[in-house]
Amino acid sequence: MDNMILSMRGITKEFPGVKALADVTLNVRRGEIHAICGENGAGKSTLMKVLSGIHPFGTYEGQIFFEDQPCEFKGIRESEHAGIVIIHQELALIPELSIVENLFQGNEVAKHGIINWYEAAANATELLARVGLSENPNTKIKNIGIGKQQLVEIAKALAKRVKLLILDEPTAALNDADSMHLLNLLEGLRHKGITSIMISHKLNEIEKISDSITIIRDGKTIETLDVKADGINEDRIIKGMVGRDLDHRFPPHEPTVGDMLLEIKDWSVLHPDDHSRYVVQGASLNIHRGEIVGLAGLMGAGRTELARSIFGQSYGHKISGVLFKDGKALHLKNVSQAIDAGLAYVTEDRKTLGLNLHDTVKASITSAAVRKLRHNGVVDDNLEIVAANKYRRDMKIKAPNVDVGVATLSGGNQQKVVLGKWMFTGPDLLMLDEPTRGIDVGAKFEIYEIINRLADSGRGVLMISSELPELLGMCDRIYTLSEGVITAEVPREKADQETLMRYMTQGKIQRRTVQQ
Amino acid sequence: MSQETLESDAPTSFVAQVRQAMGGNVRQYGMIMALLLLVGLFQVLTDGLFLQPRNVTSLLVQNGYILILAIGMVMVIIAGHIDLSVGSVAAFVGATVAISMQRFDIPWPLAIVLGLVVGVIVGAWQGFWVAYVGIPAFIVTLAGMLLFRGLDLMMLNASSVGVPDGFQVIANGFIPDMGPNTGYHNPTLLLAILLVVLFAVLEVRKRAALRKHAMEVPPLSISIVKLVVIGAAVLAFGLLLASYKGVPVVGLILGLLVAIYTFVTRKTVFGRHIYSVGGNSLAAGLSGVNTKRIDFMVMVNMGLLSGVAGMVFTAYLNAANPKDGVGFELDAIAAVFIGGAAVAGGIGTVSGSMVGGLVMGVLNLGLANLSVDSNFIQIIKGMVLLLAVAFDVRSKLQGRPSFIGMIMSGMNRSSSPLPTEVTPPGPEASAGERPESKVPVGSL
Numbered sequence: 011m012d013n014m015i016l017s018m019r020g021i022t023k024e025f026p027g028v029k030a031l032a033d034v035t036l037n038v039r040r041g042e043i044h045a046i047c048g049e050n051g052a053g054k055s056t057l058m059k060v061l062s063g064i065h066p067f068g069t070y071e072g073q074i075f076f077e078d079q080p081c082e083f084k085g086i087r088e089s090e091h092a093g094i095v096i097i098h099q100e101l102a103l104i105p106e107l108s109i110v111e112n113l114f115q116g117n118e119v120a121k122h123g124i125i126n127w128y129e130a131a132a133n134a135t136e137l138l139a140r141v142g143l144s145e146n147p148n149t150k151i152k153n154i155g156i157g158k159q160q161l162v163e164i165a166k167a168l169a170k171r172v173k174l175l176i177l178d179e180p181t182a183a184l185n186d187a188d189s190m191h192l193l194n195l196l197e198g199l200r201h202k203g204i205t206s207i208m209i210s211h212k213l214n215e216i217e218k219i220s221d222s223i224t225i226i227r228d229g230k231t232i233e234t235l236d237v238k239a240d241g242i243n244e245d246r247i248i249k250g251m252v253g254r255d256l257d258h259r260f261p262p263h264e265p266t267v268g269d270m271l272l273e274i275k276d277w278s279v280l281h282p283d284d285h286s287r288y289v290v291q292g293a294s295l296n297i298h299r300g301e302i303v304g305l306a307g308l309m310g311a312g313r314t315e316l317a318r319s320i321f322g323q324s325y326g327h328k329i330s331g332v333l334f335k336d337g338k339a340l341h342l343k344n345v346s347q348a349i350d351a352g353l354a355y356v357t358e359d360r361k362t363l364g365l366n367l368h369d370t371v372k373a374s375i376t377s378a379a380v381r382k383l384r385h386n387g388v389v390d391d392n393l394e395i396v397a398a399n400k401y402r403r404d405m406k407i408k409a410p411n412v413d414v415g416v417a418t419l420s421g422g423n424q425q426k427v428v429l430g431k432w433m434f435t436g437p438d439l440l441m442l443d444e445p446t447r448g449i450d451v452g453a454k455f456e457i458y459e460i461i462n463r464l465a466d467s468g469r470g471v472l473m474i475s476s477e478l479p480e481l482l483g484m485c486d487r488i489y490t491l492s493e494g495v496i497t498a499e500v501p502r503e504k505a506d507q508e509t510l511m512r513y514m515t516q517g518k519i520q521r522r523t524v525q526q
Numbered sequence: 527m528s529q530e531t532l533e534s535d536a537p538t539s540f541v542a543q544v545r546q547a548m549g550g551n552v553r554q555y556g557m558i559m560a561l562l563l564l565v566g567l568f569q570v571l572t573d574g575l576f577l578q579p580r581n582v583t584s585l586l587v588q589n590g591y592i593l594i595l596a597i598g599m600v601m602v603i604i605a606g607h608i609d610l611s612v613g614s615v616a617a618f619v620g621a622t623v624a625i626s627m628q629r630f631d632i633p634w635p636l637a638i639v640l641g642l643v644v645g646v647i648v649g650a651w652q653g654f655w656v657a658y659v660g661i662p663a664f665i666v667t668l669a670g671m672l673l674f675r676g677l678d679l680m681m682l683n684a685s686s687v688g689v690p691d692g693f694q695v696i697a698n699g700f701i702p703d704m705g706p707n708t709g710y711h712n713p714t715l716l717l718a719i720l721l722v723v724l725f726a727v728l729e730v731r732k733r734a735a736l737r738k739h740a741m742e743v744p745p746l747s748i749s750i751v752k753l754v755v756i757g758a759a760v761l762a763f764g765l766l767l768a769s770y771k772g773v774p775v776v777g778l779i780l781g782l783l784v785a786i787y788t789f790v791t792r793k794t795v796f797g798r799h800i801y802s803v804g805g806n807s808l809a810a811g812l813s814g815v816n817t818k819r820i821d822f823m824v825m826v827n828m829g830l831l832s833g834v835a836g837m838v839f840t841a842y843l844n845a846a847n848p849k850d851g852v853g854f855e856l857d858a859i860a861a862v863f864i865g866g867a868a869v870a871g872g873i874g875t876v877s878g879s880m881v882g883g884l885v886m887g888v889l890n891l892g893l894a895n896l897s898v899d900s901n902f903i904q905i906i907k908g909m910v911l912l913l914a915v916a917f918d919v920r921s922k923l924q925g926r927p928s929f930i931g932m933i934m935s936g937m938n939r940s941s942s943p944l945p946t947e948v949t950p951p952g953p954e955a956s957a958g959e960r961p962e963s964k965v966p967v968g969s970l
Contacts, residue, residue, distance in 0.1 A: 324812060346814040355812065363812055366805035368872045377802055378813035380795045389793050392735050411742060431813070 014075075015040040015205050016061075016174060021072035023056055023065060030056045031070070031229045038174070038222070043196060043206045045220035047213070047247055049476060053229040054209050058176050062096040063089040076174070087116075093173030097163045099182060105152035110134040112151055113166050137165040141195055156284075157188025164195065175199065176207045181215060182310045193219050211308040213244040213515050225250040244515070245508070252478055252507035260483030261455065263462045267486065268299035270337065271470040272320075272353075272439050277331030279312075279319040279494075285327055289315040291494045293331070297439060297470040302461060304485030305474045306510050312494040313474045314358060317441040321355035322348030335439070349378060354437035356428055358444035358474070364428045365416055372398035372412035374427050379435045401430030406456055422453025429460060440464060441472045446480065458484060478507045490514050557866065557881050557914070561888065568892030576892055579770030582763075587697065587842065589887035590776035591616070591835040593880055595858035596865070597787050598831035600879040603862050604791075605824045606804040606871030607656060607663035611670030613854035615648050615829060616836030617846070618674040623837055624687040624846035634693040641837045642830060648674065649829020650822075657821035671855070679848050686845040697841035699775040710765070711772030718764025722757040729753055776838055783834070787876045800824060805872030860907070861886055864914045885910065 016038040023031040031053045038044045046054050059065045061074065063083030074081040076092055083089040086096070103112045110130055119130040134147040141161045145154060151162065160180060167175055177196075181189040189212075196206050197219055210216055216223060223242065225232040232250050235242050273296040281287040290312045297303045307313045318325035320333065322345040333340050335351060342348045348355075357363040365374055375398045376383055383393045398412035405426040409419055416427055425445065432440060442461065446454045461484065465471050475481050481488050488505050490498045490513035498513040568576040575581060595612050602609045623641040626632045632640065648670075655666040705712035729749050736743045767773055773781075791797040802810035803820045811817050835854070840846045865882030867874030886907060893903045 321812075322814075344814075344816075345812060346816065349814045357809075357812060362806070363808050366802055366809055366872065368801070368805040373798070373801075377798070377810075380798045384795060387794075389795060389798060391793075392738070395735070435814075 013040050014038065015077060016207075017075040018057070018061065019073045019075070021057065021060055021070060021074075023053075023060055023070040029229055031060070034072075034226065034229070034231045036224055036231065037234065038205060038207060041200060041203050041205055042221035043200055043208060043219055045216040045223045046207060046209045046226060047216065047223055047251055048226035049251055049478070052226045052251075054226055055178060056229075057226065058096055058178060058207070058209065061089070062086055062094060062176065064096075090170055093171060094176065095167035095170055095172040095174070096176040097160075097167060097178065097180065099179040101156075101159050101163055103151045103159055103162060103166075106150060108148045108150055109138070109145060109154070109162055110147040112162060113137060113147075113169055115166070117166075117170055133169070134165075137168055138162075140168060141165045142191065155188070157184050157191065160184065160188070160192060161195070164192075164199075172204060174205045174207065176209075178209045179211065179310070180208065181210065181212060189215065211310075211515065213247050216247065217242065217244055223247060227251060244512075248508055248511040248515075252511055259455065259479070261459050261462055263302075263465075263484075265302065265465060265486045266300045268301075268468060270296055271299045271301075271335065272297045272472075273334045274320060275332045275334075277316070277319070277333075278329070279315055279326035280328045282325065282327045288494050289326060290319060293491075293494075293496045295489050295496060295499075297472055299438075299468050299470055300465050301487065302465050302471040302473055302485050304481035304488035305472060305491060306478065306481050306488055306514055307474075307491035308514055309476070310493075311491045311514065313491055314443055315494075316491065317355055317443055317472065317474060320348075321345065321353055321441060324348075324355070349435050349437075352436070352438035353441070354378075354432035354435055354439065355441045356432055356443060356445060358447060360421070360424055360428060360447075365424060367415075367417040369416050370413050371402070371407065371409050371416050371419070371427055374416045375401050375412070375430045375434055378431050382434070397434060398430075401427075401433060404433075405430045405460060420453070422449040422457070425449055425453070425457060426460070429457070433464075437469065439470045439472065441474070443474045444476065445473065446475070446477070478510055481505075481510070482507065492516050557864070557878070557885065560914075561881060561885050564885065564888050564892065568888065568895065572892070572895045576895055577766065579766050581891065581895070582766050583770050583774055585884075585887055585891050586777045586780070587774050588891065589883060590697070590774075590780050591839045591842070592854065592857045592861060592887070593780055593883045594783060594831055594835040594838065595854055596861040596879040596883045597783055597876055598828040599855075599858040600862045600865065600867055600874045600876055601787070601791065601800055601824050602663070602828050603859075603867045603869075604804045604871060604874045605800050605821060606807065607821065607824065608859065609652075609663065609667045609670075609825070609828050609832075610855050611652065611667040611674060612828065612832045612835070612858055613851035614671045614674035614678060615645065615832035615851075616839060616854055617678040617848075617851035618648070618681075619644050619833040619836035620840035620850055621678050621681045621687065621846040623693075624689050624840055625681060627689055627693060628687050634690055637693065638696075638837060641833045645829045645831070645833020645836070646826055647829070648832070649826035652829065653822035653825030656825055657818040663825070678850075682846060682848045684848055686847045688845045689840055693837075694841045694844055695775055696779065697774075697776050697838050698844075700771040701773055701775065701778065703772060710768040711770070712768075714764055714768040714772040717773060718761050718768075721760050721764075725756055725760070726753055776842075779834070779838070783831075784876060784880060791876055796820070796823065801872060803871075857886060858883075860911045864911060866918060882914075885914075 014037050016036070018034065018036040021031050021034040021036075022029070034053065034057055036046075036057065046057070048054050056065070060070050061083075063085045066084045067082040068084075074083075076094065079092075081089070081092065083092070089096075104115065107115075110127075113134050114125075114130055118125050119133060120126065131147055138145065138147065138161075141164050143158055143161045143165065145158060151159060154162075164175070180192055184192065193215060196208070199206065208216070208220065217237070220237055223235045223237060225235070225247070227250070235246070235250070240246075273294075275294045277290060277293040278288060279290040281289050293316060295303070295305075305313050305316070315325050319329050320342075322342045323329055324345050333342070335353075340351055342351060342353070361367065366377065369377065372394050376394050380389060383389045383397070385393060395412060401407065402409060402412055407419070407426045407430065408423050416424060419427065429442075429445070445461065446457055449457065461471055461473065473481065473485060482502075482505055485505075486502050488500045488502070488510065489496050490500065490510055492514050497516050500509060500513070565576065595616070599609060599612065619641045622644050623637045626640055627634055627637045652663075652666050652670050655661045656663045701711075701713050703711050703713065708715075729752070733743055733749060767777075791800065799810065799815045799820050802813065802815050803817045807817050810820075836851065839850060839854075843850070861883035862874060862879045863869070863882070864885055865874065865878035865880070867879065889907055889910060890903060893906065894900075898906075
């Protein structure tokens with residue numbers, strides 16, 4: 011293998027209970043733009059964390075060679091010293107500091123610990139020119155747009171004499187003009203000999219600028235494609251990303267679809283901080299009783315935001331549109347009203363949004379409806395035990411008793427606790443956001459069975475998932491969401507992974523921004 | 527693995543059973559042990575003076591107001607906040623009440639009501655800024671510390687204001703003796719016996735509830751041991767007080783408040799929500815908890831209890847003085863943290879804070895009995911706070927989180943329900959492998 015700047019061989023990374031990467035190989039040629047594609051959770055980000063030393067040497071198996079030298083990075087400082095810089099999707103800039111202060115963060119222009127701001131400013135101007143940013147270096151980061159912030163990040167990497175630049179979803183939060191500028195910049199850097207690795211869900215962009223593509227699926231390298239030589243197009247990439255057989259991973263289910271349960275029309279949501287950006291735009295969807303409806307979309311498409319905006323406006327700004335439940339128009343102003351109206355939202359982020367990890371199993375199960383436990387105004391511990399035990403039985407929660415801390419349970423059992431918590435509120439409609447994330451296969455099957463039972467009991471289910479096979483295996487109808495817009499409604503019979511992926515990556519046909 | 531096998535995974539050895547009855551709680555157990563050791567140590571060092579009835583009574587009277595503050599403070603801290611203003615607020619309320627009685631001749635029972643109302647208003651003021659404007663409680667109450675100290679000084683104008691005898695009873699009074707002459711204070715003995723009976727009834731009810739819901743009932747021997755220990759402690763304490771003047775009024779107030787707030791924090795929806803908000807306010811919000819309202823109410827309650835403490839202290843000194851309440855907030859906060867509360871919120875109990883407060887109180891009194899220099903007492907107290915919390919942090923790192931409050935209560939709700947060493951997957955799952963300590967899987 012000649013002229014490889016980076017070679018990762020046989021990388022295996024295990025988290026307790028989950029094999030995130032299994033024998034992954036990644037070879038990147040000097041001076042190319044190398045794209046890494048894969049579904050959410052395929053292991054792309056984990057691989058980059060291994061490379062940059064966030065997962066330090068010794069916590070993974072396999073070898074890394076950078077410029078033909080074996081690497082044993084113990085932290086991000088060491089990988090940066092070698093010339094590998096990673097730019098995360100969540101930018102690591104400090105909003106209250108100026109561009110120049112951010113540029114040299116951790117890499118200060120200093121002698122004996124004293125910063126030379128004159129030299130720093132001069133260097134900053136030069137760096138900013140290289141990324142095509144004509145902004146006063148003393149401007150605070152919070153006062154420039156996200157697109158320009160992304161450029162500052164790249165300039166910051168250049169200040170570190172980067173040889174290999176890793177970008178994780180660099181254009182996810184950018185508008186078209188900014189995306190275009192960024193992609194052009196990457197091409198410019200390629201001419202100057204800087205190698206880039208780009209993780210992206212936007213296949214059109216990948217097709218346009220990358221030289222090679224490595225596809226990762228379920229923690230394994232599937233293939234590495236040479237874009238120019240192999241004549242790669244989007245369909246070919248999609249095939250690599252999803253090419254997985256649907257075996258008997260889903261319990262059989264015959265739906266009995268009843269009346270219309272929930273309907274939203276022309277639903278739009280603005281970003282809570284950036285009031286000029288639509289997170290969801292003009293979305294309409296409906297869910298019948300007894301029906302499991304899927305919501306497919308890549309990360310950042312607005313799936314969670316849509317669900318949470320329905321759930322008592324718990325996300326978003328200036329939510330517009332109408333919501334009908336059982337034919338009646340509702341205006342749900344807060345979560346408590348949404349719960350009273352029979353809505354439940356099971357979060358994708360169990361640990362930060364779903365559970366209080368200090369709680370016992372029983373307290374977790376009853377936490378969204380403690381009022382139901384009141385007996386003469388007093389929380390009745392006996393009622394609580396009865397309720398908690400009912401869901402421990404129904405959901406097959408593997409816990410020695412309901413008094414143990416919920417933090418001691420495995421991910422799958424914690425998820426069942428969260429499902430039990432929302433069942434206890436007595437909902438008609440359950441919005442399940444990534445209900446099987448981070449859960450082993452056995453527990454997944456049990457959760458699928460629970461979901462089917464919920465639908466059979468006349469409730470409606472809106473299921474959000476990044477795993478297309480899961481949606482195809484479980485849902486009666488699937489909506490696809492791309493950049494906040496519902497791009498298609500696909501009935502079960504007509505749905506397959508390629509079709510869904512196409513709609514999910516289609517992007518907004520026309521991007522509108524609101525005047526501030 | 528089926529549930530049945532898991533349920534039969536009960537600890538077998540007696541030691542293990544005792545441990546489980548303690549809630550697997552090293553910390554709680556440790557703190558009570560430390561308290562008893564301290565008492566024993568001072569008893570020896572002072573040649574038996576320390577446990578003289580008179581000394582024990584003054585332990586209660588001298589620490590009552592700090593313990594009252596600690597009740598409110600632990601709720602504030604569970605909710606994830608802090609209150610630095612309680613000393614100033616207590617002084618402000620004390621001054622208000624004293625002046626209302628001395629200059630405006632308001633009868634003392636009415637003055638007490640006034641003090642409570644002023645406390646609530648102060649709490650509402652601070653709660654408004656914390657909950658609805660979103661200013662960190664540290665800042666709001668730091669401002670309050672200055673603000674209410676200033677008001678206090680302004681009202682008192684550098685002089686003391688005395689309070690009438692009737693009012694002084696709330697700190698210095700005792701329940702009058704009645705009944706036959708037994709050589710002891712009869713109502714106090716009766717109270718102690720009633721308390722023991724209450725504990726026994728609660729324990730029986732707890733066992734019945736467990737049996738009714740087909741849950742694992744700990745062996746009878748454990749319950750009996752627990753009751754004997756608690757009963758003996760209560761009776762011994764009661765006897766001690768009864769051989770002097772009986773229960774001081776402030777002890778009665780404190781006992782009542784502890785009972786009420788233990789009940790509020792464990793048995794009411796409001797109490798549950800305080801733990802939810804402090805443990806994970808985002809999750810609480812998504813579970814329909816009105817987190818702002820909880821924050822507000824917790825601050826209002828702190829204002830109320832600051833008012834109570836302020837009045838008790840004023841009564842204790844027979845007058846409101848300009849420097850009253852200086853440093854109270856630090857004692858109250860120390861009591862709460864020694865009592866096992868977490869700085870980040872979500873964990874803590876009223877009973878734990880009382881133990882924490884008593885540790886500080888016993889140190890103060892015992893060292894003073896030994897005529898130790900008061901400057902040196904400060905140093906010792908500082909070290910105790912540091913070491914107690916260090917012990918807590920260590921045991922949490924080792925996966926032996928605190929379970930403050932389990933042993934005190936004999937009730938079945940563990941109020942700081944961190945995971946114990948109960949291991950669902952298998953016996954080999956050691957503390958270090960608890961799920962939340964793991965690096966989460968997932969993309970960036």
